[in-house]
Structures are given as structure tokens and as C-alpha cells.
Amino acid sequence: MAGIYIHIPFCKTKCHYCDFYKSTDFASRPDFLTALKLEIEARKDELSGEKIESIYFGGGTPSVLKVSEIRQILEKIFANYSVSEQVEITMECNPDDLSAQFLNELKASPVNRLSIGTQSFNDRDLKSMNRRHNGNQAISAVKAAQEAGFSNISIDLIYGLPEQTLEAWQQNVEKAISLNVQHISAYHLTYHEGTVFYDYLKTGKIKELPDDLSFDQFKILKQELERADFEHYEISNFAKSGLYSRHNRAYWERRSYLGFGPSAHSFDLKTRRWNVSSLRKYLQAFELNSPYWENEILSDQDQYNDYVITSLRTIWGISSNYLEQNFESRFQLHFKNEAQQFMETKHLKVEAGSYRLSTEGLFISDKIMEQLLYVED
Ligand code: SF4
The missing domain is CATH 1.10.10 (Arc Repressor Mutant, subunit A)
Incomplete structure (x- = not known):
């Protein structure tokens, strides 16, 4: 059993906490899709026929692609790899991309799981993180996905934000539970070097939340989600009735996976490989037929x-x-x-x-x- 990860490196704007590789250069999108499909094909023998149990579109923002582009990428994978009939295909989506039309088209594609980047339902939190949506849009996006027929939905939350009170966090958790999703990922804010939040922290514009308050937020999260029948199966992840993220489980259980696209990582139990974290260098490498990755033997x-x-x-x-x-x-x-x-x-x-x-x-x-x-x- 193995997995595939596809990194879609485009974001319309950059969030203040995010250190994932992303680019706002949408003009490169056609070239990126061409290079990505070449990579998928070129690496078809690396898994020696192992069955693919999960495919994960992460980023960046995969939901900036058209559904027809997602379909083309999947067709390339199906044509070159041995994919299980029960494969879990997850797509990360931003709430502001989830129109009814997009969701209906996506539901008709092989994508069968959504991971929606809600992050918070509180407008103050969302504004401070430079997210493109507000609390109501986050709620509407989840409901629209359910109306389109998606029945395996994960949402993301962030806690430990500067000035985030226990009451505000409790409301966020209650709102998340009320949406009847199958999976919740909740991450404590990390101040990554190179992000806007990191600079704000260093220049005293914001202050880190005290540890005891962060711990109390974590306790609320765990207590409320377990009370609502979520299983706390990994530090940051909670699932209803065994609906764990197959993609993440493959990481934790040390199974092989291939990562395609700029900055994507691959692992085959003995070797780690990582693609260059630059869209420009990734595209250039395909033009010049030169390497676009590094690796290390473990x-x-x-x-x-x-x-x-x-x-x-x-x-x-x-x-x-x-x-x-x-x-x-x-x-x-x-x-x-x-x-x-x-x-x-x-x-x-x-x-x-x-x-x-x-x-x-x-x-x-x-x-x-x-x-x-x-x-x-
Ligand atoms: S959090 Fe997501 S949408 Fe925001 S900048 Fe990072 S990858 Fe882009």
C-alpha cells in the first residue's frame, strides 16, 4: 500500500502563519501542469507496482485549479500507477473557492474527500491570519460541500493565536462540532521564520499566547471533540468512527509515498527525496532535462x-x-x-x-x- 501527494503551489494571497511553499505567479500555471504530468509519468516505476491507497492534493491551494485540470492529473495517475478501487482522494480547498458549481463538478470527479481550510469561524482570528474568508463563509463552504454530496469532510482549525481567548476558542470548537464533519485537524500556531507572524513576534507587534492558556485551549479541544464522539488519533487530528486520514496514516505508519510538484517529498522506507522548493527552478529543470530534486539514504x-x-x-x-x-x-x-x-x-x-x-x-x-x-x- 502506498500513497501519492501532489503539491499545487499556487495561492491567491499569503497567510501570515504559513511556511508551505507557494507562489502567487498564476501565469506559470499551464507550464506547471505540463511539468507535473511529465513528473507523474517519469516516476511510474518507482513504486514497483505497489497499490495506491490514497491520493492527496495539497498546497498551496489545489482549489484554485479547474475541475477539468484536477481530472487530467488524476487520469495521468490512473494511467501510470496501480490504483486501488477504494482509493481515498482528498483535495485541500479554501472556503472562498467553494462555489456550488465548483463543488458539483468536483463531486462528479473521482475526488471523494475534502479538507477545507476553515482555520477559524471568528472574523478577528481570520483577519489577523490574513485569510481570504470570514466566519460565515467558512460555515457556508462546509454546508455547500455537504449539499453537493461530500460525506467525508475534514476541516482545519488553528489555536494558540495571539490574544485568542478561551471563550473565543470554545465557540470555534463548538461551531466545528455543529457542522457534522467527519474529521477535524487542529494545529497550534507555530511562528515559522520567514512568515509575517514571525516578524510581528520579533518586532513586538504581537505576543505569544502564554503556555498555560494554550494548554487550556488544547484541553477544551480534546474534551469537547471526544464528548462529540471524535477519536483523538494523532496529536493534531480527530476522526469520527475510524475515518482517519489515510494520507496522514501512511506518513505515520512509514509506508511508501511519492510526492509530485515543487517542494513535494517522497519516501520509500530507505530513502527520502524532496523536490526543489521553487516553481521557477522546477519548470526550468523540465526544460533543461536536469534534476529537480535531492535525496538522502536513511x-x-x-x-x-x-x-x-x-x-x-x-x-x-x-x-x-x-x-x-x-x-x-x-x-x-x-x-x-x-x-x-x-x-x-x-x-x-x-x-x-x-x-x-x-x-x-x-x-x-x-x-x-x-x-x-x-x-x-
Ligand atoms: S495557508 Fe494555505 S492558502 Fe494560506 S498561504 Fe498557506 S498554502 Fe496558501
């Missing part, structure tokens, strides 16, 4: 660290058996020694042979991961 240490980082994030946790069967004793010993302190503070627990984060542990997961990683002296 050492045993990299593979252990990868396993820890990806597995600890999920409810399935880090399996003792898997550690014993796949990694040398130096890695196992390091893990057990470092895990002990977090077991004592109850940030980690062992259940059914797996090490899992407790609720308190979820909130300091970065610190725990850092300690569990194996770094050669």
Missing part, C-alpha cells in the same frame, strides 16, 4: 528517529515489539533509558505493549521526542 539512526517521531504522535504509539525487531540494541537501550523519566512524570504510559503519550504528554510532545531521539555523541 541511516539506521535516521530510521529509528523517524519511527519515534512519527509513531509517538499517534494513539497507536511506539511498539516495544517493533523496536526489538527492527533496531539494534543501542537504540532500544537509549529508548528505554530516556522513556523512564517520562513514565515517572506520567507523560508517557505503556498500554498493550506500546508507549503512548498521556494528555499532559501530548502537550509537551516536542520535548519528549527530542529526548527519545538518538543522537551520536
Whole structure:
């Protein structure tokens, strides 16, 4: 089982928190689509016939494409790869792109799951993030997608925003629940270097939310979503009745995936590869028939660290058996020694042979991961 990721690098405007690779150069769109289809075809043997279980259009903003363009990309994939009949095909969409006509056309295509970038239903939050939609548009977009017949919808939320009160966050979570979606991804704001929010923070224009307030927001999120029958299956992800994101699960379960388009990453258990994060260089490489990617072969240490980082994030946790069967004793010993302190503070627990984060542990997961990683002296 394998996955495919397609990076659509266009955005109409740039959000203040976002560090994904994107471009506002829409004039390159025809050339990009040509190059993307060439890449899809050129790499058709890399998965050695493995079945594709999930296809994910991310970005950037895939919903700026026409449905006919999405169809052409999918046709190229279907013609060159072995795609499962039950494949999950997700498309990230921005609320302001979701007209009834676009949604009806999309529903008639093979796309069967939407991930809608609502981010918040609060106009103040949305304005501060430089999103193109307001709270009412976010709600209308989700309802319009449901009316068009989509029954597997994920929405995104962001918390930990500057000056975001507990009350405002609680209202956001309640609104999200009331929309009857199948999946919610909620991310704490990160100040990435190179973003507008990062500059605002450095120049004192905004202040980071205090940790205890962020933690209280996280507790509200978890408590309210679990009360509404969402399963908290990964640090930032909640799903109704097992409707996990297949695309994300492939990352966490360390399955092979191919990434197409500028900045897209690929993984085949032993090697990581990443395409150049520049639309101009990506297009130039196709013109000159030159490489547009770099790669690295993963050492045993990299593979252990990868396993820890990806597995600890999920409810399935880090399996003792898997550690014993796949990694040398130096890695196992390091893990057990470092895990002990977090077991004592109850940030980690062992259940059914797996090490899992407790609720308190979820909130300091970065610190725990850092300690569990194996770094050669
Ligand atoms: S968050 Fe999405 S829409 Fe906003 S700039 Fe980033 S990729 Fe574009």
C-alpha cells in the first residue's frame, strides 16, 4: 500500500502563519501542469507496482485549479500507477473557492474527500491570519460541500493565536462540532521564520499566547471533540468512527509515498527525496532535462528517529515489539533509558505493549521526542 501527494503551489494571497511553499505567479500555471504530468509519468516505476491507497492534493491551494485540470492529473495517475478501487482522494480547498458549481463538478470527479481550510469561524482570528474568508463563509463552504454530496469532510482549525481567548476558542470548537464533519485537524500556531507572524513576534507587534492558556485551549479541544464522539488519533487530528486520514496514516505508519510538484517529498522506507522548493527552478529543470530534486539514504539512526517521531504522535504509539525487531540494541537501550523519566512524570504510559503519550504528554510532545531521539555523541 502506498500513497501519492501532489503539491499545487499556487495561492491567491499569503497567510501570515504559513511556511508551505507557494507562489502567487498564476501565469506559470499551464507550464506547471505540463511539468507535473511529465513528473507523474517519469516516476511510474518507482513504486514497483505497489497499490495506491490514497491520493492527496495539497498546497498551496489545489482549489484554485479547474475541475477539468484536477481530472487530467488524476487520469495521468490512473494511467501510470496501480490504483486501488477504494482509493481515498482528498483535495485541500479554501472556503472562498467553494462555489456550488465548483463543488458539483468536483463531486462528479473521482475526488471523494475534502479538507477545507476553515482555520477559524471568528472574523478577528481570520483577519489577523490574513485569510481570504470570514466566519460565515467558512460555515457556508462546509454546508455547500455537504449539499453537493461530500460525506467525508475534514476541516482545519488553528489555536494558540495571539490574544485568542478561551471563550473565543470554545465557540470555534463548538461551531466545528455543529457542522457534522467527519474529521477535524487542529494545529497550534507555530511562528515559522520567514512568515509575517514571525516578524510581528520579533518586532513586538504581537505576543505569544502564554503556555498555560494554550494548554487550556488544547484541553477544551480534546474534551469537547471526544464528548462529540471524535477519536483523538494523532496529536493534531480527530476522526469520527475510524475515518482517519489515510494520507496522514501512511506518513505515520512509514509506508511508501511519492510526492509530485515543487517542494513535494517522497519516501520509500530507505530513502527520502524532496523536490526543489521553487516553481521557477522546477519548470526550468523540465526544460533543461536536469534534476529537480535531492535525496538522502536513511541511516539506521535516521530510521529509528523517524519511527519515534512519527509513531509517538499517534494513539497507536511506539511498539516495544517493533523496536526489538527492527533496531539494534543501542537504540532500544537509549529508548528505554530516556522513556523512564517520562513514565515517572506520567507523560508517557505503556498500554498493550506500546508507549503512548498521556494528555499532559501530548502537550509537551516536542520535548519528549527530542529526548527519545538518538543522537551520536
Ligand atoms: S495557508 Fe494555505 S492558502 Fe494560506 S498561504 Fe498557506 S498554502 Fe496558501
